[in-house]
Amino acid sequence: MPFKSIKSLEERPDFFSPGHGLCPGCGAAQIARIVTKVAGKDTIIVTPTGCLEVSTTTYPATSWKVPYLHVAFENAAAAASGIKVAYDALIRKKKISKDANLVVLGGDGGTADIGLQSLSGALERGERITYICYDNEAYMNTGIQRSGATPYGAWTTTSPAGQKTLKKDLMGMAMAHRVKYAATASIAYVRDAANKVEKAISLGGPSFIHWIQPCTVGWRYDPKLTVKISKLAVKTGLWPLYEYYEGVTKLTVEVPKRLPVSEYLKLQGRFRQIMNKPEELAKIQSYADGLAGKFGLGPVAQ
Amino acid sequence: MKKELPYWDEMEQGFVTRTLTEMINKTGTWRTFKPVIDHSRCTKCRWCIIYCPEPCIHMEASNSDEKVIIDYDFCKGCGICAEECPVKVIDMVEE
Amino acid sequence: MKTVEPILLSGNLAEAYAIKQLDVDVVAAYPITPQTTIIEKISEYVADGELDANFMLVESEHSAISSCLSAASAGARVFTSTSSQGLLLMHEILFITSALRLPVVMAVANRSVSAPINIWCDHGDIMPQRDVGWIQLFAESAQEAYDKLIQAYRIAEDPEVRLPVMVNTDGIILSHTYEPVFLLEDSEVASFVPWKLYPLRLDPENPLTMGAFGYPEYYFETRYQSAKALEDSINTISEVDEKFGEISGRKYGTVSPFRCEDADVILISMGSISETIRATVRKLREKGEKVGMISLKLFRPFPFKEMISLVQDVKAVGVVDRAFSPGAAVGPVFNDITSALYLSKMSVPCVNFFAGLGGRDVRMAEVEDMFEKLKEVANTGVVKEHRYYVGLRG
Ligand SMILES: Cc1ncc(C[n+]2csc(CCOP(=O)(O)OP(=O)(O)O)c2C)c(N)n1
Ligand code: SF4
Numbered sequence: 001m002p003f004k005s006i007k008s009l010e011e012r013p014d015f016f017s018p019g020h021g022l023c024p025g026c027g028a029a030q031i032a033r034i035v036t037k038v039a040g041k042d043t044i045i046v047t048p049t050g051c052l053e054v055s056t057t058t059y060p061a062t063s064w065k066v067p068y069l070h071v072a073f074e075n076a077a078a079a080a081s082g083i084k085v086a087y088d089a090l091i092r093k094k095k096i097s098k099d100a101n102l103v104v105l106g107g108d109g110g111t112a113d114i115g116l117q118s119l120s121g122a123l124e125r126g127e128r129i130t131y132i133c134y135d136n137e138a139y140m141n142t143g144i145q146r147s148g149a150t151p152y153g154a155w156t157t158t159s160p161a162g163q164k165t166l167k168k169d170l171m172g173m174a175m176a177h178r179v180k181y182a183a184t185a186s187i188a189y190v191r192d193a194a195n196k197v198e199k200a201i202s203l204g205g206p207s208f209i210h211w212i213q214p215c216t217v218g219w220r221y222d223p224k225l226t227v228k229i230s231k232l233a234v235k236t237g238l239w240p241l242y243e244y245y246e247g248v249t250k251l252t253v254e255v256p257k258r259l260p261v262s263e264y265l266k267l268q269g270r271f272r273q274i275m276n277k278p279e280e281l282a283k284i285q286s287y288a289d290g291l292a293g294k295f296g297l298g299p300v301a302q
Numbered sequence: 303m304k305k306e307l308p309y310w311d312e313m314e315q316g317f318v319t320r321t322l323t324e325m326i327n328k329t330g331t332w333r334t335f336k337p338v339i340d341h342s343r344c345t346k347c348r349w350c351i352i353y354c355p356e357p358c359i360h361m362e363a364s365n366s367d368e369k370v371i372i373d374y375d376f377c378k379g380c381g382i383c384a385e386e387c388p389v390k391v392i393d394m395v396e397e
Numbered sequence: 398m399k400t401v402e403p404i405l406l407s408g409n410l411a412e413a414y415a416i417k418q419l420d421v422d423v424v425a426a427y428p429i430t431p432q433t434t435i436i437e438k439i440s441e442y443v444a445d446g447e448l449d450a451n452f453m454l455v456e457s458e459h460s461a462i463s464s465c466l467s468a469a470s471a472g473a474r475v476f477t478s479t480s481s482q483g484l485l486l487m488h489e490i491l492f493i494t495s496a497l498r499l500p501v502v503m504a505v506a507n508r509s510v511s512a513p514i515n516i517w518c519d520h521g522d523i524m525p526q527r528d529v530g531w532i533q534l535f536a537e538s539a540q541e542a543y544d545k546l547i548q549a550y551r552i553a554e555d556p557e558v559r560l561p562v563m564v565n566t567d568g569i570i571l572s573h574t575y576e577p578v579f580l581l582e583d584s585e586v587a588s589f590v591p592w593k594l595y596p597l598r599l600d601p602e603n604p605l606t607m608g609a610f611g612y613p614e615y616y617f618e619t620r621y622q623s624a625k626a627l628e629d630s631i632n633t634i635s636e637v638d639e640k641f642g643e644i645s646g647r648k649y650g651t652v653s654p655f656r657c658e659d660a661d662v663i664l665i666s667m668g669s670i671s672e673t674i675r676a677t678v679r680k681l682r683e684k685g686e687k688v689g690m691i692s693l694k695l696f697r698p699f700p701f702k703e704m705i706s707l708v709q710d711v712k713a714v715g716v717v718d719r720a721f722s723p724g725a726a727v728g729p730v731f732n733d734i735t736s737a738l739y740l741s742k743m744s745v746p747c748v749n750f751f752a753g754l755g756g757r758d759v760r761m762a763e764v765e766d767m768f769e770k771l772k773e774v775a776n777t778g779v780v781k782e783h784r785y786y787v788g789l790r791g
């Protein structure tokens with residue numbers, strides 16, 4: 001059942017406890033909270049090592065009201081698969097009776113870089129898991145180092161002069177595995193996101209959701225702007241919201257008039273050094289134009 | 303002397319935990335600005351509830367009415383609720 | 398008592414047969430010589446419906462052990478097996494498995510590590526896993542591999558233990574050599590290791606968090622807890638061996654001495670090399686020489702007390718290491734034996750023999766030579782050389 005209103009989403013019980021140690025305004029917390037709300041009680045969460053994991057499971061407390069497992073940095077997909085496969089076997093053998101949804105919440109590093117092999121294995125095997133990558137575009141937990149998902153031009157502690165390559169196309173990789181379902185998400189379009197999570201889970205998987213996650217510290221912005229920035233990523237065409245199902249890719253949020261990428265970049269300290277470099281801005285704009293062409297977004301509003 | 307931390311054999315095997323953060327970590331102490339809702343103008347649209355990252359805003363229903371409540375034990379003062387409130391009825395007030 | 402005739406099986410096939418009888422729910426594994434025939438056979442059992450398990454064909458050993466860990470965390474009985482590079486790739490996750498107290502069972506067909514790449518037996522793969530917190534059993538024959546694997550599940554799942562267990566068999570030498578193996582009836586295995594839902598599991602009806610972050614004020618205590626569990630597990634390991642003896646007529650002990658009663662010199666070893674040493678002892682005893690040997694059946698937890706009681710009155714001890722510990726003064730097994738001696742205030746002269754690396758044969762003549770060296774130490778009371786590299790050219 002799609003979420004027709006914000007109220008219908010709000011009324012779902014919460015399975016993410018306050019008192020966690022994520023930064024004020026953290027986008028990962030918003031994602032974890034919405035995902036657990038949608039996934040519901042009969043869900044098991046797996047996360048690789050990263051900000052979300054360390055900040056929500058500081059012993060002796062946990063923010064997860066559903067069963068939760070963290071094993072290591074590079075194996076969340078394998079870990080989630082193991083649980084799902086075990087559940088399947090135990091149910092078939094009548095050793096237990098009730099099934100559970102398996103949802104991974106992985107950082108971009110744990111997904112696009114060190115965990116890519118394990119993810120590829122799980123997707124290729126057709127494991128019935130939902131893998132959600134919360135993409136804050138760097139290794140935040142270890143202090144903002146670049147990852148394969150860091151966008152062109154962004155400052156990180158290991159790309160002090162600005163990232164020189166474009167971010168990896170994670171969605172392209174997921175779709176190349178012929179997953180059951182794949183989608184992009186942004187918290188600024190929370191009903192769209194919630195519906196995608198519900199669809200991903202109900203289709204059984206393997207499904208993959210790539211969710212942009214502004215990070216106040218790493219992206220250097222005022223914490224109150226997390227949703228604004230998530231919205232601008234979509235409005236500028238840098239983060240088209242679409243889904244892939246049965247081989248067809250479909251835009252879920254139309255952007256008839258795009259904003260220039262500078263509207264998004266200028267709010268973030270990580271792009272400060274390129275804001276007065278027109279040739280750098282042009283590169284990012286042309287990257288956005290490329291995405292717009294590919295996914296059918298409108299022209300940049302003058 | 304009061305023993306504050308558990309002995310090794312008092313901890314559950316496998317470093318398993320079941321205690322919720324909301325029971326022991328009152329993150330409200332992090333806050334420098336405090337969101338204050340003008341309930342008379344609140345439309346109860348719930349956007350603030352949905353976007354709070356903690357989450358620490360909820361709808362409290364009494365028999366006749368419902369009311370948006372912020373749990374200041376946990377509010378870190380990020381300001382997202384105030385920013386996203388469509389009718390701008392949340393003020394961030396310095397503590 | 399047993400009505401069944403022995404069947405000709407390799408170590409690997411004997412282990413696969415045990416898994417078929419053990420009501421395993423999930424197997425996750427990746428091919429590597431010399432372990433591969435275990436998982437090939439298990440695949441057949443699954444395909445033929447002889448084993449009701451889900452076999453995960455993962456993309457690496459790292460994922461194999463990760464999936465086994467997590468399947469165990471869901472309450473399933475799991476199995477994986479590997480060798481050499483595969484075991485090294487698992488290394489990181491092995492620590493986590495024991496710390497989370499999950500009863501994963503793994504068969505290791507011991508093989509050398511690269512470089513150079515070499516597919517034959519030594520203990521180079523297992524020695525870097527000494528400190529991962531797993532119970533580590535060693536088998537000397539296909540029969541023992543079969544028996545130990547059955548014992549392994551009962552040990553791992555014991556409520557007093559709750560630790561992962563590795564069963565080590567020497568690659569190629571044991572994994573691929575056929576010998577007569579006595580098998581238990583399926584029903585005997587089932588009642589020796591009854592399937593139970595593991596209590597520490599991920600279940601939405603009773604949510605818990607596994608794999609939390611530990612600040613310094615908790616880390617020490619939790620690591621101590623699992624280390625202590627490993628040390629204490631020796632009681633259960635011995636008990637299970639005893640009980641297994643009752644149903645099968647076969648038991649092995651944590652250390653297996655041969656002709657040690659009145660021995661002046663003793664050679665200690667692990668794995669298949671022990672067979673050669675035992676044969677040599679038999680031969681030398683016929684000539685009237687007072688030699689003995691101990692085969693170490695349990696490497697972790699190290700059977701300190703059992704070992705010490707056997708070398709009380711010995712004049713010289715030799716320890717065979719089938720792996721290097723580069724940069725250390727001695728080999729890994731020697732290290733443990735001499736620690737045991739030191740802690741019990743015994744000063745028996747000890748000599749370390751490095752032998753059988755990368756599948757190099759160790760012949761009886763070489764074992765005799767080791768005993769010669771030990772006898773010289775026993776006679777003179779002086780250790781001239783504390784390390785020998787058996788068969789090394791140059
Ligand atoms: C094998 C391994 N290598 C490196 C690390 C150190 N490490 C922990 S978390 C992390 C970065 C996590 O980045 P990401 O996956 O993007 O998650 P984020 O912290 O940004 O949420 C790194 C490098 C580790 N834990 N394990
Ligand atoms: S200021 Fe931030 S933490 Fe506090 S109630 Fe508002 S959204 Fe939640």
Ligand code: SF4
Nearest residue numbers: 344345347348350387
């Ligand atoms: S967002 Fe504003 S109007 Fe809507 S419920 Fe919250 S305080 Fe009330």
Ligand SMILES: [Mg+2]
Nearest residue numbers: 107108138140
């Ligand atoms: Mg990241």
